Amino acid sequence: MAFEKGGENAYDVVIIGAGISGINFGYRLQERNPDLSYIILDGRHEMGGTWSLFQYPGIRSDSDLYTFGFPWRPWTEETSIAGGPLILNYLKESAQMYGIDKKILFHHQVNAANYSSEHKTWSFDVTANKTEKKTFRSKFVLLCTGYYDYHEPLKTVIPGIDDFKGKVIHPQFWPKDLDYANKNVVIVGSGATSVTVVPAMSRTASHVTMLQRSPSYILSTPSEDALERFIRRWFPVYYQHKLIRWKWIAVPFLLVTFCQYFPSLGKKMFRSATEPQLPPTVSYSPNFTPDYNPFEQRVCFCPDADFYRALRSGKASVETGVIEKVTADSVKLTSGKELHPDIIVTATGLKVRVGGGIDVSVDGKPYNVPEKYVWKGVMLQDLPNAAFVIGYVDASWTLGADATAQMICRMLNQMKKEGVDEIIPRLSDKEKNTMKDAPLLRLKSTYVKKGKDVLPKAADRGQWQARSYYWKDYLLAHYGDIKSSIEWNRS
Structure with missing residues (x-):
């Protein structure tokens, strides 16, 4: 696999987002793909994502910390539900413990991302410190940007x-x-x-x-x-x-x-x-x-x-x-x-957004997320060398994030082993004609219904089914089929 080495702001992998998903991805890359260089870009002033942004009274986890915490850094407090400041401190300590914090660039807002099929490379337009324009490049991108808009809440009509x-x-x-x-x-x-x-x-x-x-x-x-x-x-x-x-x-x-x-x-x-x-x-x-x-x-x-x-x-x-x-x-x-x-x-919900509002394109052509299907819950149809994190709605987010990280790390190693430098999920003609749409998230919540025109789609069969439960996804990440409905291309 022809990963790029050297050059200013050039990395094997760019991770966008320094929340719990981004930090976990950083650890898994260091653990399973130590030969790959990576950087984490985040537009905020500190890591933590949700746990840095939300400051309302009593802010706490809505799932237990024994699974919401990292499997590689045990949650040792004797309480299953924890407050936001305690969680943020845990994230910072975890990142510092494994040197992940040294891989993060804060105040680096990614505005646009374009994939070049000719060079098999992603390029990112970034605004650093609100004024400086930078360009980053990578062979692979991991979108760890969460599922909601950080800048605008869900607007609900309340008369008067x-x-x-x-x-x-x-x-x-x-x-x-x-x-x-x-x-x-x-x-x-x-x-x-x-x-x-x-x-x-x-x-x-x-x-x-x-x-x-x-x-x-x-x-x-x-x-x-x-x-x-x-x-x-x-x-x-x-x-x-x-x-x-x-x-x-x-x-x-x-x-x-x-x-x-x-x-x-x-x-x-x-x-x-x-x-x-x-x-x-x-x-x-x-x-x-x-x-x-x-x-x-x-x-x-x-x-x-x-x-x-x-x-x-x-x-x-x-x-x-x-x-x-x-x-x-x-x-x-x-x-x-x-x-x-x-x-x-x-307290009427969150405005759903995928990819942190980044303008994504392939060879200069805009990529429309809502028109696309999700491959195994980790990659998007027709989007090369890219993964995104979506967690569970009835279990801890981190379980889904880690299943995704382990799947992608396995695929990166397989790409290197086979000399492949591009993987692209594709729908076959048979799949296009036979499969039916299915919800990506098994929720009937108002914010999910309102966000359906923003989210990508899942299907009722094959590699395009929505993520189900952790046990299954864990086994798929380690032993599941990673070749069906996906192109593995060599230059």
């Missing part, structure tokens, strides 16, 4: 919101100087962000109301359960992380599978876990009765039942209804009820 005289805040751009002590707060939305913000703000606010048009499933999870305490007490330290990690891979997988095959029983199980947590003033129906089955949208987890404890304290409440109009000092619902907040938090 511009007439409100108080503060209107979106969690993605939380002001550091916001004082909500002794204020009445209305949080619009019922997803993981709302479930996080409600207990955090209720500690100092006068009252916090979660206003939802439709409810979510909210499941309490202990910071450390009995099985984890048993493992920590009776097993050597070397085995503790491995056992707890596999427990956190296995149990959610079994729970999700159970709910998919037995949705009615799944609903009953969630009800039996939720009702005992509610105070007499909060009814189960309609506030905790979603109109979809468990895991058709993301299930919200609250550590040590902090969300329900906030409800029982009387400092927080849930209101289910439709906003008719926001006035200068109130939120009027179609039911006739009125709320009188000092602050409105619009």
Whole structure:
């Protein structure tokens, strides 16, 4: 494989994004492809991605850290759900421990990427420090840019919101100087962000109301359960992380599978876990009765039942209804009820974006992502020498990111072994005529529905099926077919 060596800003691999996916890719390249040079480009001032950007009260993981953390650097804290600052510190320590931090260029915003079929090379137009123009080149590119827009939130139409005289805040751009002590707060939305913000703000606010048009499933999870305490007490330290990690891979997988095959029983199980947590003033129906089955949208987890404890304290409440109009000092619902907040938090979701908004082209021709299919969940149809990361919606993002990294590292080694310098996923004529479209993400969430015209497509068969679950993807990464529906070209 004719990887390029030397030259200014020329690397074998360019990784775009220094979040959890980019850092993990850097480690896997060092581990499995040590002969390849790489650089990580990030437009922000520090690594961490989501965990650097989001600063809203109580920011934390929405999955356990034993699987959300890196498999190569164990999560050693005795809590499964962790706060944002702790996660960011963990990422920085991990990158520093393995020298990955020395491979990152911050304040390097990638504006455009063009692949040359003649030279089998990617070129990147980059703005450094907001003013300096640079060009980087590589043979392979890894897009670790996440799935949402860092600069613009999802816009939701709320009638009259511009007439409100108080503060209107979106969690993605939380002001550091916001004082909500002794204020009445209305949080619009019922997803993981709302479930996080409600207990955090209720500690100092006068009252916090979660206003939802439709409810979510909210499941309490202990910071450390009995099985984890048993493992920590009776097993050597070397085995503790491995056992707890596999427990956190296995149990959610079994729970999700159970709910998919037995949705009615799944609903009953969630009800039996939720009702005992509610105070007499909060009814189960309609506030905790979603109109979809468990895991058709993301299930919200609250550590040590902090969300329900906030409800029982009387400092927080849930209101289910439709906003008719926001006035200068109130939120009027179609039911006739009125709320009188000092602050409105619009926790209404994220704006989906693929590739960090980079203008991608092949031989100068724009590449249109929504028209293309995803090969094995890791590469895009007709896009040479490129991979992108999309994680799981019902398990930790990092599990999917690492399965992708291991698959690509294996393919890079195979390219070198065979003297191949270009791989391109291609649809055969038979596939074009027989396969049907399928969702890339198995979610019915509003932000996913609104982002369907931005995301690439999956299919119902072959190498173009959507990513399924970690066990399968792990085996595919190590032993699966990497030749079907993909061209392996030698110069």
